[in-house]
Amino acid sequence: MNNWRELATKLVEEHIAPQGVRDPQILEAVKRVPRHLFVPEEMRRYSYYDSPLAIGEGQTISQPYMVARMTELLALKAGDKVLEIGTGSGYQAAVLAEMGMKVTTLERIEKLALKAKDLLQKLDYDVTCIVGDGREGYPENAPYRGVIVTAGAQEIAEAWLDQLDEGGRIVVPLIVQEGLYRLLVRQKDSSLKKGYLDTWDDYCRFVPLLPGVKKLGGA
Numbered sequence: 001m002n003n004w005r006e007l008a009t010k011l012v013e014e015h016i017a018p019q020g021v022r023d024p025q026i027l028e029a030v031k032r033v034p035r036h037l038f039v040p041e042e043m044r045r046y047s048y049y050d051s052p053l054a055i056g057e058g059q060t061i062s063q064p065y066m067v068a069r070m071t072e073l074l075a076l077k078a079g080d081k082v083l084e085i086g087t088g089s090g091y092q093a094a095v096l097a098e099m100g101m102k103v104t105t106l107e108r109i110e111k112l113a114l115k116a117k118d119l120l121q122k123l124d125y126d127v128t129c130i131v132g133d134g135r136e137g138y139p140e141n142a143p144y145r146g147v148i149v150t151a152g153a154q155e156i157a158e159a160w161l162d163q164l165d166e167g168g169r170i171v172v173p174l175i176v177q178e179g180l181y182r183l184l185v186r187q188k189d190s191s192l193k194k195g196y197l198d199t200w201d202d203y204c205r206f207v208p209l210l211p212g213v214k215k216l217g218g219a
Contacts, residue, residue, distance in 0.1 A: 021069055152173045
């Protein structure tokens, strides 16, 4: 796909920016990450549409606008540590790494995790890819300035807040009714009685966050 940079720029200028994403670092990162490499070959002609795409194992690569919006809600800067729950294709991790974040990403499906790890390495993104249950987080690299959950959650896992730095944010699609999620931003604030402040953003659709780990060859 020789013209992918042109297509990525068009995606940003005609779809992502008009929907309200303003951060120039995010917009430039989306232009620089080759999204077509993160989707199956038979789907690549749709890579720069503003839509989610199937990547196998019942999972999807998120809509580019949603990737950009969730990144914006994290409010991170270069050098910040961020934990991603749900590596999937690796595209969200690539966008964060392109912006200079120190990314740790967790994926419960080993086949997807290994594929994403290999691609991220080939693209020279320094991302720590872990096979594990996302609900447990990854305390070894904590504390994180941000936690981004790229699957629909029934609740906020305690581990995510425990591993979050003071003032840091969790951005998560939280279920509001069957099949429908809304982005929740939870900011850690120990001065508050609950220990955090919640704000709500866009409604969205995501595959559900599931427990456990699916190993290669496993059910």
